[in-house]
Amino acid sequence: MEETIPVIDLEKISEQSECQKLREACERWGCFRIINHSIPSTLMSDMKIVVQALLDLPMDIKKNNKDVIAGSGYMAPSAVNPLYEALGLYDLGSSQAVHEFCSQLNATPHQREIMEAYGKAIHDLAVKIGQTMAESLGIGSADFEDWPCQFRINKYSFTQESVGSLESNYTQIQGS
Incomplete structure (x- = not known):
């Protein structure tokens, strides 16, 4: 099974599922990509x-x-x-x-x-x-x-x- 670095959508970060995804990315990967960051x-x-x-x-x-x-x-x-x-x-x-x-x-x-x-x-x-x-x-x-x-x-x-x-x-x- 191929795995990829998790992608975190900052437009959805207030949603519980995206927040949990961020936490799991930090615990499992120690890194993540971000999209919709508004810069x-x-x-x-x-x-x-x-x-x-x-x-x-x-x-x-x-x-x-x-x-x-x-x-x-x-x-x-x-x-x-x-x-x-x-x-x-x-x-x-x-x-x-x-x-x-x-x-x-x-x-x-x-x-x-x-x-x-x-x-x-x-x-x-x-x-x-x-x-x-x-x-x-x-x-x-x-x-x-x-x-x-x-x-x-x-x-x-x-x-x-x-x-x-x-x-x-x-x-x-x-x-x-």
Whole structure:
């Protein structure tokens, strides 16, 4: 029997059956896909453009993305992981953290605006999912508003030559 990662419909999350499905997905799988999350596709598209622009910055600018906690800052391709590069932001839901992240990378005002709007949307979504998970466990007064929403922008530089090589297999395992 083939199994697939559970899909949670956030438009139906107030229904007991969907809430139970979320709980079972967490218990059995530890992950799930979400649909109907209400984040506009235009905002997601705009964020992809911002992410690409940030990853295309010169190395000396990307190195300004410093760790707030271990592993949260810029990770350059390395001998161990030559096909992987990443930028990190400790709390996407914090305007102050987003501002600091954007300042480190000399983001434009438009990029900052997109990052803040996306950060708020993702944070609100994470809070809603967290509260629903808590309610499914019988915890009625859980407050996730102040929890940090860590954000990592990953780039995998696969080439035709690297696909199927030991390097790309190692990168996929490490990046999972």
